[in-house]
Amino acid sequence: MAVAAPGQLNLDESPSWGSRSVDCFEKLEQIGEGTYGQVYMAKETETNEIVALKKIRMDNEREGFPITAIREIKILKKLHHQNVIQLKEIVTSPGPERDEQGKPIEGNKYKGSIYMVFEYMDHDLTGLADRPGMRFTVPQIKCYMRQLLTGLHYCHVNQVLHRDIKGSNLLIDNEGNLKLADFGLARSFSSDHNGNLTNRVITLWYRPPELLLGSTRYGPAVDMWSVGCIFAELLNGKPILTGKNEPEQLSKIFELCGTPDELIWPGVTKMPWYNNFKPQRPMKRRVKESFKHFDRHALDLLEKMLTLDPSQRISAKDALDAEYFWTDPLPCDPKSLPKYEASHEFQTKKKRQQQRQAEEAAKRQKLQHPPPHSRLPPIQNPGQPHQIRPGQPMHNAPPVAAGPSHHYAKPRGPGGPNRYPQGGNQGGYNPNRGGQGGGYGSGPYPQQGRGPPPYPGGGMGGAGGPRGGGGSGYGVGGPNYQQGGPYGASGPGRGPNYNQGGSRNQQQYGNWQ
């Protein structure tokens, strides 16, 4: 083991053990926020490499180093995959946070903070999807979905449950790579340690029925439900199951997927909370009807992901073999995806908030009536008045505070009833990213028949609502970190109903009605 001699600086490489100081990095901008800590974009001063620093706050910890951080570190130290965020190193802050000189104060070193250093990713999926005017193409959705499933399959093979799959935890870089991030709720599972897992995990909108029914013995299927929710959200243009609390979440699931019985889900009536949440009247499954505008293979796959019985739910591996990924239009090459100006949910929200404030001000002056922002489903629609701009370079694009996005090269061709418009190349991509800005021209959008539905009422407007607090990205996702008992019903989960972030958001965005 190579160890620098005492007193001798090892400048060539990071030391093989022992951690460096956070002073090796220059913080550039905050990209995430939560009570757990902040995430910063930072530059390593020596190499100019851009990284993300996730702060683990140590003060107010009665049980020392947070067990959530231990889990995350433990798991990230051994997962190495192109679709899993890479933990580069861990650095310590030399003293109390607000020491301006940054000089180490002897004896106070460990009152400071710990930072996890990650590779920097430009976007998270929610942030990207919520960009005004953003629409994903089908090959793009397939590309993201395939990467998501590949990364998740790797986790599951290595006996890791992610337990917080949601858009803001799926990071995307400007090479089109998607990586799973925020393993703060992740757990190893193994045959000898079966059961007794907390069901207070996974952000409410993405939480599977078995957890809502109180299961403490569960497996990789929980993540697959979340994947199904994200998949539908990508195709639908907005979250599909948006309960405000656990009972409501469950009833929304039943409304969409039908009420479970012993026939379709053997054992369901024995679930711990089945009797509390027993459906009043039987409902039919209507996934197909609700999403009949999705293409056939997408719908097939979605049906298998949103299977109520976890034991019958499709695995990541089988999902990768689904027809969907092997029929035209095929998933595109990540590298062919356009580059976007950095967007994290945290930032998009902040921008939207600023926009909203400006608009509110304008409204008060009765100068204009601003259209509510909504995320656009991947639908082609003629004459959509905004978000279409002539091609424009992607890099170094000036920050757009809230205006139309700039990644669609040309006005879209006529929408029309055909499912995959006649747009020549299946992808509809212009691989010449940067230069011409995407060129989604007549890309293949799943057909819906009518214009993008406006968001129902206000409230849901984009990134509001219980999406898990303050925009996690690298996973400081709000005040909902559970600390304490390992199997704990002790710590509140990430459910938005426990989460100030969520209610705060609702307040903010609720004004919209």
Add this chain to the structure above:
Amino acid sequence: MAANFWTSSHCKQLLDQEDVDKVPQADSDRGITPEEFRLVKIHMSFHIWRLAQQVKVRQRVIATAVTYFRRVYTRKSMTEYDPRLVAPTCLYLASKVEESTVQARLLVFYIKKMCASDEKYRFEIKDILEMEMKLLEALDYYLVVYHPYRPLLQGIVNDTYKMDLILIHPPYMIALACIYIASVLKDKDTTLWFEELRVDMNIVKNISMEILDFYDTYKIDPQRGLPEDKIAPVMNKLPSKA
């Protein structure tokens, strides 16, 4: 556990015996010999074991704690990192990592109860929490440890943690050595079985010999650990808390 031994940091970090036996400069300056260095590690392994029995954690937690403890002293000196504090802190950290968290105040309570007679072994919560951070750093945040356990053979395997074997050999070789010892003790002919495994029997036998040598040399009382007259002078060489 995730991943597997072969791709783990544990596998990549296996050491040579010489590296493990090397007494850190600060300790040898205090007159600690390699033999005494080893004695302290045996003694403190017992300390961890006894404390663990009080707070009631799984076997695995103890094994991980002892591994941390031994790993720390391949990098840090006992002069700088008081083994009397490092030992309980390793148990505290291991309990979190192995998902059987023991509260710090509970640990401190049992330390005080167990070490009522010796003030040098008693610490407060803040000492443990502060040392935890230092340990994490000393361990470079590599926290996952693989162990040679199967319920069978637990006794012998447990004894291997009174040695540094876990730092030197992969867990499966240690397990094989334990099986070998057990089979010899029970007069079972396992020659064929080992042949089929196609492992290097020389290594297995060497590890077995080390374990047997250890039994011979130290003749440790399984309940009480090292005799006081043997360990006390060594511990006195180390600085105790201010």
